[in-house]
Structure formats: structure tokens, C-alpha cells
Amino acid sequence: MKPLLCKRAERAHRLFTLPFVVLLLLLPAGVKGQTIHPVQSTLQLLPPYSVYLSDYAQPGADKLRVILLQRDLSQASYALRLVFAVELNGRVIIRTARTYNPPPLSLDPGVPTVVSGADLAGYLDSRNLEFVGYSREQYEKTRALPEGSYRLCVSAYDYRRPDVQVAAEACAFYFLSRSEPPLVNYPACGSKLPAKPVQQVVFSWLPRNTASANSAATAEYEFSLFEVRPAGANPNQVVLNSQPVYQVTTAFSQLVYGPAEPQLQENMQYVWRVQAKDKEGKDAFRNNGYSEVCSFTYGGVAPAFVVGKVEDFQVQARTETKATFSWKRDAKGFEGYRLEYKKAGQGYEWFRSDTKEGELKVFDLEADTEYEARVQGQVKGFYGPATDIVTFRTPKARVVSCGENVPVVQLQQGRPLAFATPGMTIHARGMEVILEEVEHLPDDGFYKGRGRVSINYLGGAAFAVKFDRIYIDEDRNVVSGRIDVVSNRNQMTDVVAWAAEAFKPLTEKLDDLLSKLKEPQENKEQIATAIDDYIAHVQTFIAKNPQLPDSVQQQLREDALLLETSKGGFLAATDQESTGMIVATIEQQVGQAKDRIAAIKEQVGNGSSGVDKMAAAGKKSKLIVMVSDSVMKEGKVLVYNGAGRQMKVKFETSDVAKAKIPFQITIVAESSNRTISYPKAGYDTLVCNQVKEITLDSIPQGKYTVVCGSGKNEHMMNFVRAQCSHQWQWQSAPCSL
Incomplete structure (x- = not known):
């Protein structure tokens, strides 16, 4: 005799089975194979991104959210568990352990459930994670993830049947990087400091972690000062093999070394460096937070000796790759000058050039880029204070089209270029020639050799050239002489051929996505899969073509990221109006991505047909x-x-x-x-x-x-x-x- 409840269940099962079988028979073949999950999942990951998984599970934190929606309205409630997976550069390195048994997550039908903050602590605890191809011991040392491109995914499974997946996998892409160590500023490396009756030296450095979400507010700096013994020893060996004569930790980016600190010895060479640390003990810096090693000599000149400041510092961007720096020369008896320049913004190193003149020309700059510059005067080995930073921007690179008349500038034979080396870029009537072999002829400024020139408006075609006697002036302009092409045909660079060949499947993926968007309600899962498929193709395309320009790679990533963001909103939409708005947004983003690909293809050779012709006539x-x-x-x-x-x-x-x-x-x-x-x-x-x-x-x-x-x-x-x-x-x- 079965219990009454069991009889009712059997009767309900029979009543349900017959119409369900009839429904399956009536469905088209394409619909039968589709997997429709009873639960919809969406993963939201908000910047700034942290290298520590534990930061995403802090109480009250909202950086990582999992949104779950039970779409099966026939169930009063549903219990499930989550499984996380962390991918680094396309490979799973961490995932939730099968042995981890968290409390069940209970869902009500039709009501979104948000899981975030402390609710995710157990899932991100290293004791409940499996490490695949990545050392658990290495992770436990700092609990920090290595740098790279990440994909964080979450899947939902039935709580009582751990192998039954009830929601499609939801993922988010992000990139992790650590902060740069401090940049030492003063005393300048290799400088001499005058000895004063009352000892006072101001050390300063530039923090480069102010944009970090991990250590911007919790950073401190350990200052270390070493004596160079024996004299002339390598500064890097000094810091590795000797103890500092003075060491202190400060929260500021400046340290005043006064009379209370150990007395500095006159004519002694010192080495100093700074280590950035996080007060919470997190290793959030490259090179373990250590700055470069910098040396200076204390004393050796009259105490009253003071080096002044350079006046009238000016910058002129002459072309997209060249700039001229000038200042008032010998105004205060300067014996030399040190120019420093770098790209504007954080994370870029200063480049230094020393000269005894009142003008300096810099080459090999990047087009349409903002730079910062400053200059110091030098007297008897001592460098004075730097001028205020001057910013300038190089012009945009000019794009020349076939058939366009380009005016030829008649150059005068100016001062000769003192020396030329392989790898140097010279300018010949609007063309940039990269020297590969070069020989200085007996006459000043005259050279012979070989090189290579790439022409943008011919799809980046590369030509080998040679020259027997050309005159190059100090601005690296070819003023006279003849440069001959030695290639017997246009030589398309490999990266152009790869790019054009790979653009076709990217466009096909976008067309497939557009076709599915015509019926968004019926194709919801297929649309999400199509977006993921396009993103995966973009990642593969970039990985296979490392020589693509950074700007092209960035454009493709940005379009993929926009689609990834819209996918989350599309899956979370529950009514027809919101779904229609998001579909319109996705269609606009797809159109933008297709237009971008078409523009890039035209730039690299008028599409794949042009590339195919050049490749067919190209290299052996x-x-x-x-x-x-x-x-x-x-x-x-x-x-x-x-x-x-x-x-x-x-x-x-x-x-x-x-x-x-x-x-x-x-x-x-x-x-x-x-x-x-x-x-x-x-x-x-x-x-x-x-x-x-x-x-x-x-x-x-x-x-x-x-x-x-x-x-x-x-x-x-x-x-x-x-x-x-x-x-x-x-x-x-x-x-x-």
C-alpha cells in the first residue's frame, strides 16, 4: 500500500508526461536540440579590479555580483550551488572544488536573487578551491593572482544533484596588473651635493600607485641609505651585500635628512633607494616595490655654492616624430644641461639627454602623443632644480592617398649628421627609412648602406632599398643623393596578410549575431552564445597576430567589451520593452564593430582581395x-x-x-x-x-x-x-x- 502522497505524485506524473511527449513531437528538429535552463545567471564585475580574490568577498562589497533568476514558475522554490572558474590567458587555473559543500542558495520563481559580498566568501576561500596548472603554494604566499588577461565564470548546479547544471555559464572579462615602484627624483642620480654647516638633505620620490585600488590609501615607503665601500663599487652590489647606514619607514613621498640623522661624510659616495609597501601586507608592486638604485656624492665644493634654475625653457614639435627643445644658454654660467622627457601620464619612464648647448633635438617620438619635458642646469658636477614641466603634443601622422600630390620641400644642406647606426630612422621626402646596414663615407654627413621603407597607403607594403652616397643632416633628413628600391615586387608584411585573412570570420560571427537578434525572445540563449563566440574569436585573432598595431588591438577589444557588457543586461531583462531597448543597443554595437573592421581592412590594403593579390605576387x-x-x-x-x-x-x-x-x-x-x-x-x-x-x-x-x-x-x-x-x-x- 503506497502512501497517498506517492499516489498523487504518480498521477500528476502521468498527466504531465503525455502532453510533454506530444509537445516534443510537434517541435521543429532545431528546437529540440536546444538547452533551455530553468535558471538564468548573470555575472557582474565592477572596476577597479583587485589582484586579491578575497577583496571581492568583503562584507558590504558590491564589486562582484551573481544575479540568479528562476524562470521555471512551476517550482515553488529551488535550491542550488555555484561553481566558479578563473581563467588566465584562456586557461583555467582555479575553480571551485567538488568537495566544497556550501549552504544551499534558495530561489523563488520570477524573483531575481543577488549574491555578493560575504555570501561569496566561502566560494573564494583558497581551502575550497582547486588549482589547475598553477601552484597552490605560490598563491598562498601572497593570495595575489598573477598579472594577465582574466575571464571569471560562474555556473549553477542543482544542490542535490551536483552534476546537473541548471544555468548557463556566465562570465566577465578583466585585466590585472600591479603598480609600478616609486620613481626617485632628488638628489638626482650621479649628482654632487654641497656640504652645509647644518646637515640637511631633502630626498624625494614620485609614487606611481595613486590609481591603484589596493594600495593608493595604504602605501608606505621604506627609505634606505648606503655607503659605497670600497670606493667605485657597483651601487646595485652595494645594496645587495651591505647593511644600510640609515633606514626608516614613512607615509610621505619626501624625507628630510637633518642633524638628528647619522652624519654624512664629506666626499663620500652614497646610494639610496625606496621600497613601496602596503600596510596590509599585500604584494601589490612590481620588483617587490623597490625603486631604481640612485647614487650621489656628498660635499666637495664650497658650502655657499648654489646652482640656479634654467630660464626660458621652450619646446617646438617640428614633425610627428621630432621636437626641438631650447632654453636661455649660459645665463648663470652653466657648464652643461640635462634634458628629461617622457609621455604624459603615469607609468612612463623619463628619458635623459645631456648637452652643453642651448638647444637639443629629439627624434623617434610617437605621432599624436602628448609629452612632458623639463631641464636642469649643471655646474661643477652639481645639478640645479628642474624647470617647471612643459607639455607638448606631436602632430597627427599624415595619411597620404594614392594619386595625391604631395608638395616636396626643398631642403638646404645643413650641418651633417655626426653618426648613423642600424635601426635609426631617417626621412626622405615624406618617407621614413629604417637603416639596416650603414657605412660612414670619408666626407662628413655622407653614408652608404641598405634600409627598409613601409608605405601606409600601399597596405603597409615593405620595400628593401639601398643607397651608395646620400647626405643626411643633423635633423636626419636626406638632403641629397639617391635611394633605390632593390625589391623586385611589393612585399606585404605578414601581419597584414594575417589580419585581412582573419577579418572574414569575425564579420561572419557578427552577421550571425544580427540574424539571431531578429527574434530575441526565442533566441535568448543563442544570442548570448553568439556574443561569447565572437569575443573568443577576437581573442584568438589578437593572439595569433602579435604584430598588429596596438590601436587596432585596442579597438577590437573595446567593441568586444561593449558586447559583453550588453549581454549581461540582455539576459537580465524580463519584459519585452527592456529587451527591445537592449537589442537595439546590441544592433548598434554590432554595426559599429562591422564598420570598424571595414575601416581597418581598407587601411591595411582595401580588404582581403587586395591582400590576396599582393600575397600571390609576393614572397618565396x-x-x-x-x-x-x-x-x-x-x-x-x-x-x-x-x-x-x-x-x-x-x-x-x-x-x-x-x-x-x-x-x-x-x-x-x-x-x-x-x-x-x-x-x-x-x-x-x-x-x-x-x-x-x-x-x-x-x-x-x-x-x-x-x-x-x-x-x-x-x-x-x-x-x-x-x-x-x-x-x-x-x-x-x-x-x-
């Missing part, structure tokens, strides 16, 4: 693979009993441009039929016409595939390693495979 290329000292051959079998693990890869091409291209090695091991990849994730890169030597974990028996480049410029080699004899030899057929 060959992929060379060596194991030990033996050259592999396509389709051959290599017989070897040794245990060597070294392999060499070289991509020979007639293109003289030393571009980086991606490559990957795939091994199908004979014994286990397991696939082994090098690198383990993504692609490695090699420089054209240069040998790349790598060490594999092993060289097992099996089938090897080496792929270099991508798209229509992809080169592939297949060979097999077998084990039948005691020496290297080639066989025409496999012996053990």
Missing part, C-alpha cells in the same frame, strides 16, 4: 624544421632512439622585414593517442629568417604537425617519429607506426 617562403641536427622532410619518417628534446624552427622568406609570425606544433603520441601542443595554449612567435630553438617536454613517437603563419600564408609540415634503429636515418615508410 619555406618552413624548415630540425630535430637535433637533422632537417625534417614533409611526409617522411624519422627513426631515432635518443632522448633529445630540442627542436629548431625557421621560416625563410625573401621579405627583408624582420616581422614576427605565429607558429604552433601539434604531436599525436602513438602510445596513448593523446594530443600534445607547443605551446600548451595559444601560439608562440618567431622572427622571419631567424632560427627559433625550443625545448619540448619530450619528443615521443607519433605524428608531428608544424604550422607557421595563418590563412593563405599558412605553411605546414608533417612528419613522423618512429623507433627502429640505433641512429638517425630516413625511411620511406613507417617501421613501428
